[in-house]
Amino acid sequence: MLSSSDRVIMVSGANRGIGFATARLLAGAGYRLSLGVRDPASIDMADFEGETLVSKWDATDPDSSRAWAARTGERFGRIDGVVLNAGVVLRVGLEDDDDAAYNTMWQTNFMGPLRLARAAMPQLRKSGHGRVVNIVSISGKRLLTGSTLGYAASKFAAMALTHAIRQEGWDDNVRATSICPGLVDTDMVADVETPEGQFKIAPETIAETVAYALSLPNEAVVAEILINSRLEASL
Numbered sequence: 001m002l003s004s005s006d007r008v009i010m011v012s013g014a015n016r017g018i019g020f021a022t023a024r025l026l027a028g029a030g031y032r033l034s035l036g037v038r039d040p041a042s043i044d045m046a047d048f049e050g051e052t053l054v055s056k057w058d059a060t061d062p063d064s065s066r067a068w069a070a071r072t073g074e075r076f077g078r079i080d081g082v083v084l085n086a087g088v089v090l091r092v093g094l095e096d097d098d099d100a101a102y103n104t105m106w107q108t109n110f111m112g113p114l115r116l117a118r119a120a121m122p123q124l125r126k127s128g129h130g131r132v133v134n135i136v137s138i139s140g141k142r143l144l145t146g147s148t149l150g151y152a153a154s155k156f157a158a159m160a161l162t163h164a165i166r167q168e169g170w171d172d173n174v175r176a177t178s179i180c181p182g183l184v185d186t187d188m189v190a191d192v193e194t195p196e197g198q199f200k201i202a203p204e205t206i207a208e209t210v211a212y213a214l215s216l217p218n219e220a221v222v223a224e225i226l227i228n229s230r231l232e233a234s235l
Protein backbone atom coordinates (compact mmCIF):
# COMPACT_ATOMS: atom_id res chain seq x y z
CA MET A 1 0.00 0.00 0.00
CA LEU A 2 1.16 3.55 -0.73
CA SER A 3 2.37 5.67 2.18
CA SER A 4 0.87 9.12 2.64
CA SER A 5 4.03 10.79 1.33
CA ASP A 6 3.60 8.98 -2.00
CA ARG A 7 0.05 10.25 -2.40
CA VAL A 8 -1.12 13.46 -4.02
CA ILE A 9 -4.44 14.85 -2.80
CA MET A 10 -6.42 17.76 -4.26
CA VAL A 11 -8.49 19.81 -1.80
CA SER A 12 -10.99 22.42 -3.02
CA GLY A 13 -11.80 25.48 -0.94
CA ALA A 14 -8.70 24.98 1.19
CA ASN A 15 -8.30 28.57 2.34
CA ARG A 16 -10.78 28.47 5.24
CA GLY A 17 -13.24 26.39 7.23
CA ILE A 18 -13.33 22.62 6.73
CA GLY A 19 -11.07 22.78 3.67
CA PHE A 20 -8.34 24.62 5.55
CA ALA A 21 -8.52 22.28 8.55
CA THR A 22 -8.34 19.29 6.19
CA ALA A 23 -5.42 20.64 4.19
CA ARG A 24 -3.50 21.43 7.39
CA LEU A 25 -4.07 17.97 8.80
CA LEU A 26 -3.18 16.18 5.55
CA ALA A 27 -0.03 18.27 5.13
CA GLY A 28 1.00 17.37 8.68
CA ALA A 29 0.37 13.68 7.88
CA GLY A 30 2.83 13.92 4.98
CA TYR A 31 0.52 13.98 1.96
CA ARG A 32 1.53 16.06 -1.04
CA LEU A 33 -1.23 18.57 -1.64
CA SER A 34 -2.74 20.46 -4.53
CA LEU A 35 -5.03 23.15 -3.18
CA GLY A 36 -7.72 24.84 -5.28
CA VAL A 37 -8.94 28.26 -4.22
CA ARG A 38 -10.66 31.26 -5.78
CA ASP A 39 -7.95 33.59 -4.51
CA PRO A 40 -4.46 32.04 -4.14
CA ALA A 41 -3.41 35.05 -2.05
CA SER A 42 -5.88 33.90 0.62
CA ILE A 43 -3.60 30.98 1.53
CA ASP A 44 -0.60 31.52 3.77
CA MET A 45 1.98 28.95 2.70
CA ALA A 46 3.56 29.16 6.15
CA ASP A 47 0.58 27.08 7.32
CA PHE A 48 1.72 24.12 5.25
CA GLU A 49 4.57 21.69 5.57
CA GLY A 50 5.76 19.56 2.69
CA GLU A 51 5.16 19.89 -1.01
CA THR A 52 2.07 22.01 -1.70
CA LEU A 53 0.78 23.46 -4.95
CA VAL A 54 -1.82 26.23 -4.89
CA SER A 55 -4.00 26.82 -7.97
CA LYS A 56 -6.70 29.28 -8.80
CA TRP A 57 -9.97 27.38 -9.06
CA ASP A 58 -13.59 28.47 -9.26
CA ALA A 59 -16.32 25.88 -9.00
CA THR A 60 -18.60 27.89 -11.27
CA ASP A 61 -16.05 28.19 -14.11
CA PRO A 62 -16.43 25.26 -16.54
CA ASP A 63 -12.74 25.33 -17.60
CA SER A 64 -11.26 25.71 -14.15
CA SER A 65 -11.39 22.07 -13.04
CA ARG A 66 -9.68 20.71 -16.14
CA ALA A 67 -6.91 23.28 -15.78
CA TRP A 68 -6.35 22.54 -12.07
CA ALA A 69 -6.27 18.75 -12.57
CA ALA A 70 -3.86 19.14 -15.51
CA ARG A 71 -1.59 21.38 -13.46
CA THR A 72 -1.62 18.90 -10.60
CA GLY A 73 -0.73 16.02 -12.94
CA GLU A 74 2.09 18.03 -14.51
CA ARG A 75 3.58 19.00 -11.16
CA PHE A 76 3.31 15.67 -9.32
CA GLY A 77 2.82 13.08 -12.08
CA ARG A 78 -0.18 11.60 -10.28
CA ILE A 79 -3.44 12.26 -8.44
CA ASP A 80 -4.46 9.84 -5.69
CA GLY A 81 -7.34 11.65 -4.07
CA VAL A 82 -9.73 14.57 -4.36
CA VAL A 83 -11.53 16.22 -1.47
CA LEU A 84 -14.61 17.92 -2.91
CA ASN A 85 -15.04 20.50 -0.20
CA ALA A 86 -15.83 23.98 -1.55
CA GLY A 87 -19.47 24.88 -1.20
CA VAL A 88 -21.93 27.61 -0.50
CA VAL A 89 -25.23 27.98 1.33
CA LEU A 90 -27.89 30.48 0.30
CA ARG A 91 -31.08 30.25 2.26
CA VAL A 92 -33.83 29.78 -0.32
CA GLY A 93 -36.84 27.55 0.07
CA LEU A 94 -39.86 26.31 -1.78
CA GLU A 95 -41.65 29.62 -2.15
CA ASP A 96 -38.67 31.93 -2.60
CA ASP A 97 -38.68 33.33 -6.11
CA ASP A 98 -34.90 33.38 -6.46
CA ASP A 99 -33.69 31.20 -9.31
CA ALA A 100 -30.28 32.88 -9.21
CA ALA A 101 -29.65 31.52 -5.70
CA TYR A 102 -30.69 28.02 -6.81
CA ASN A 103 -28.36 28.27 -9.80
CA THR A 104 -25.42 29.47 -7.71
CA MET A 105 -25.77 26.49 -5.38
CA TRP A 106 -26.25 24.08 -8.28
CA GLN A 107 -23.07 25.34 -9.95
CA THR A 108 -21.00 25.48 -6.77
CA ASN A 109 -22.22 22.41 -4.87
CA PHE A 110 -22.85 20.04 -7.77
CA MET A 111 -21.46 21.11 -11.16
CA GLY A 112 -18.10 22.24 -9.75
CA PRO A 113 -17.52 18.95 -7.86
CA LEU A 114 -18.77 16.97 -10.88
CA ARG A 115 -16.36 18.72 -13.25
CA LEU A 116 -13.49 18.33 -10.80
CA ALA A 117 -14.12 14.61 -10.23
CA ARG A 118 -14.45 14.09 -13.98
CA ALA A 119 -11.17 15.90 -14.66
CA ALA A 120 -9.30 13.89 -12.00
CA MET A 121 -10.83 10.51 -12.82
CA PRO A 122 -8.21 9.29 -15.36
CA GLN A 123 -5.42 9.90 -12.83
CA LEU A 124 -7.46 8.44 -9.96
CA ARG A 125 -7.94 5.26 -12.01
CA LYS A 126 -4.18 5.04 -12.61
CA SER A 127 -3.42 5.49 -8.90
CA GLY A 128 -4.61 2.00 -7.93
CA HIS A 129 -5.87 3.62 -4.71
CA GLY A 130 -7.92 6.55 -5.99
CA ARG A 131 -10.12 8.27 -3.46
CA VAL A 132 -12.86 10.90 -3.64
CA VAL A 133 -14.08 12.35 -0.37
CA ASN A 134 -17.14 14.49 -0.90
CA ILE A 135 -18.03 16.95 1.85
CA VAL A 136 -21.79 16.85 1.41
CA SER A 137 -23.99 17.60 4.45
CA ILE A 138 -26.66 15.98 6.49
CA SER A 139 -28.87 18.20 4.32
CA GLY A 140 -28.02 15.77 1.52
CA LYS A 141 -29.83 13.02 3.45
CA ARG A 142 -33.04 14.61 4.66
CA LEU A 143 -35.08 17.82 4.59
CA LEU A 144 -36.15 19.21 7.97
CA THR A 145 -38.00 22.18 6.46
CA GLY A 146 -38.98 23.36 2.97
CA SER A 147 -37.16 26.63 3.66
CA THR A 148 -33.82 24.87 3.02
CA LEU A 149 -34.82 23.30 -0.29
CA GLY A 150 -32.19 25.12 -2.37
CA TYR A 151 -29.18 23.91 -0.39
CA ALA A 152 -30.63 20.44 0.23
CA ALA A 153 -31.38 19.91 -3.47
CA SER A 154 -27.77 20.71 -4.40
CA LYS A 155 -26.49 18.38 -1.67
CA PHE A 156 -28.85 15.52 -2.62
CA ALA A 157 -27.32 15.84 -6.08
CA ALA A 158 -23.84 15.81 -4.52
CA MET A 159 -24.75 12.51 -2.83
CA ALA A 160 -25.65 11.08 -6.23
CA LEU A 161 -22.24 12.18 -7.50
CA THR A 162 -20.48 10.16 -4.79
CA HIS A 163 -22.46 7.07 -5.68
CA ALA A 164 -21.81 7.52 -9.40
CA ILE A 165 -18.06 7.71 -8.74
CA ARG A 166 -18.28 4.56 -6.59
CA GLN A 167 -20.05 2.70 -9.34
CA GLU A 168 -17.92 3.90 -12.24
CA GLY A 169 -14.59 3.69 -10.45
CA TRP A 170 -15.03 0.35 -8.74
CA ASP A 171 -13.05 -1.84 -11.14
CA ASP A 172 -10.05 0.52 -10.98
CA ASN A 173 -10.08 0.75 -7.18
CA VAL A 174 -11.45 4.27 -7.07
CA ARG A 175 -13.47 4.56 -3.84
CA ALA A 176 -15.78 7.44 -2.95
CA THR A 177 -17.11 8.53 0.42
CA SER A 178 -19.66 11.20 1.30
CA ILE A 179 -19.13 12.92 4.62
CA CYS A 180 -22.44 14.34 5.85
CA PRO A 181 -22.02 16.60 8.87
CA GLY A 182 -24.60 18.60 10.74
CA LEU A 183 -23.54 22.10 11.80
CA VAL A 184 -19.79 22.72 11.63
CA ASP A 185 -18.23 25.72 13.32
CA THR A 186 -17.16 27.76 10.28
CA ASP A 187 -18.04 31.07 8.61
CA MET A 188 -20.83 29.31 6.72
CA VAL A 189 -23.05 29.04 9.78
CA ALA A 190 -21.56 31.78 11.94
CA ASP A 191 -25.01 33.41 12.10
CA VAL A 192 -26.78 30.21 13.19
CA GLU A 193 -27.61 29.99 16.89
CA THR A 194 -27.48 26.53 18.45
CA PRO A 195 -30.31 25.87 20.89
CA GLU A 196 -29.69 23.65 23.92
CA GLY A 197 -28.90 20.10 22.86
CA GLN A 198 -27.49 21.16 19.51
CA PHE A 199 -23.80 21.73 18.83
CA LYS A 200 -21.36 22.89 16.20
CA ILE A 201 -18.74 20.32 15.24
CA ALA A 202 -15.13 21.52 15.08
CA PRO A 203 -13.79 21.65 11.49
CA GLU A 204 -10.78 19.67 12.73
CA THR A 205 -13.13 16.78 13.55
CA ILE A 206 -14.33 16.72 9.94
CA ALA A 207 -10.69 16.87 8.82
CA GLU A 208 -9.93 13.75 10.91
CA THR A 209 -12.85 12.01 9.22
CA VAL A 210 -11.53 12.93 5.78
CA ALA A 211 -8.12 11.54 6.71
CA TYR A 212 -9.79 8.33 7.92
CA ALA A 213 -11.71 7.93 4.64
CA LEU A 214 -8.51 8.49 2.65
CA SER A 215 -6.64 5.92 4.70
CA LEU A 216 -9.00 2.98 4.19
CA PRO A 217 -7.74 0.12 2.03
CA ASN A 218 -9.47 -0.73 -1.25
CA GLU A 219 -11.37 -3.62 0.29
CA ALA A 220 -12.92 -1.53 3.11
CA VAL A 221 -15.48 0.63 1.35
CA VAL A 222 -17.39 3.29 3.25
CA ALA A 223 -19.88 5.15 1.07
CA GLU A 224 -21.39 7.52 3.63
CA ILE A 225 -20.37 8.90 7.01
CA LEU A 226 -23.11 10.77 8.86
CA ILE A 227 -22.01 13.07 11.67
CA ASN A 228 -24.83 14.49 13.74
CA SER A 229 -24.59 17.64 15.80
CA ARG A 230 -27.98 17.08 17.41
CA LEU A 231 -30.38 14.26 18.16
CA GLU A 232 -32.62 13.41 15.22
CA ALA A 233 -35.39 10.87 15.04
CA SER A 234 -34.00 8.71 12.27
CA LEU A 235 -30.43 9.77 11.44
Ligand SMILES: NC(=O)c1ccc[n+]([C@@H]2O[C@H](COP(=O)([O-])OP(=O)(O)OC[C@H]3O[C@@H](n4cnc5c(N)ncnc54)[C@H](OP(=O)(O)O)[C@@H]3O)[C@@H](O)[C@H]2O)c1
Pocket residue numbers: 012013014015016017018019037038039042057058059060084085086087088089108135136137138180181182183184185186187188189
Ligand atom coordinates in the same frame (compact mmCIF):
# COMPACT_ATOMS: atom_id res chain seq x y z
N1 LIG B 1 -20.39 24.60 8.09
C1 LIG B 1 -21.35 23.71 8.12
O1 LIG B 1 -22.23 23.70 9.04
C2 LIG B 1 -21.41 22.61 7.09
C3 LIG B 1 -22.19 21.48 7.38
C4 LIG B 1 -22.27 20.47 6.44
C5 LIG B 1 -21.57 20.56 5.26
N2 LIG B 1 -20.82 21.67 4.99
C6 LIG B 1 -20.12 21.71 3.71
O2 LIG B 1 -18.74 21.75 3.96
C7 LIG B 1 -18.07 22.39 2.87
C8 LIG B 1 -17.12 23.46 3.41
O3 LIG B 1 -17.91 24.44 4.09
P1 LIG B 1 -17.35 25.31 5.30
O4 LIG B 1 -18.24 25.11 6.44
O5 LIG B 1 -15.88 25.09 5.46
O6 LIG B 1 -17.67 26.76 4.68
P2 LIG B 1 -16.84 28.11 4.59
O7 LIG B 1 -16.00 28.30 5.79
O8 LIG B 1 -17.87 29.12 4.24
O9 LIG B 1 -15.87 27.84 3.35
C9 LIG B 1 -16.39 27.65 2.07
C10 LIG B 1 -15.25 27.37 1.13
O10 LIG B 1 -15.79 27.13 -0.18
C11 LIG B 1 -15.16 28.04 -1.09
N3 LIG B 1 -16.02 28.39 -2.21
C12 LIG B 1 -17.29 28.89 -2.17
N4 LIG B 1 -17.72 29.13 -3.42
C13 LIG B 1 -16.71 28.77 -4.26
C14 LIG B 1 -16.53 28.79 -5.66
N5 LIG B 1 -17.49 29.24 -6.51
N6 LIG B 1 -15.36 28.34 -6.18
C15 LIG B 1 -14.39 27.89 -5.36
N7 LIG B 1 -14.48 27.88 -4.02
C16 LIG B 1 -15.63 28.31 -3.49
C17 LIG B 1 -14.82 29.26 -0.25
O11 LIG B 1 -13.87 30.04 -0.92
P3 LIG B 1 -13.81 31.67 -0.70
O12 LIG B 1 -13.00 31.88 0.55
O13 LIG B 1 -13.17 32.17 -1.93
O14 LIG B 1 -15.22 32.16 -0.52
C18 LIG B 1 -14.30 28.56 1.00
O15 LIG B 1 -13.00 28.10 0.79
C19 LIG B 1 -19.17 22.95 1.97
O16 LIG B 1 -19.37 22.10 0.86
C20 LIG B 1 -20.39 22.94 2.87
O17 LIG B 1 -21.61 22.86 2.14
C21 LIG B 1 -20.71 22.68 5.89
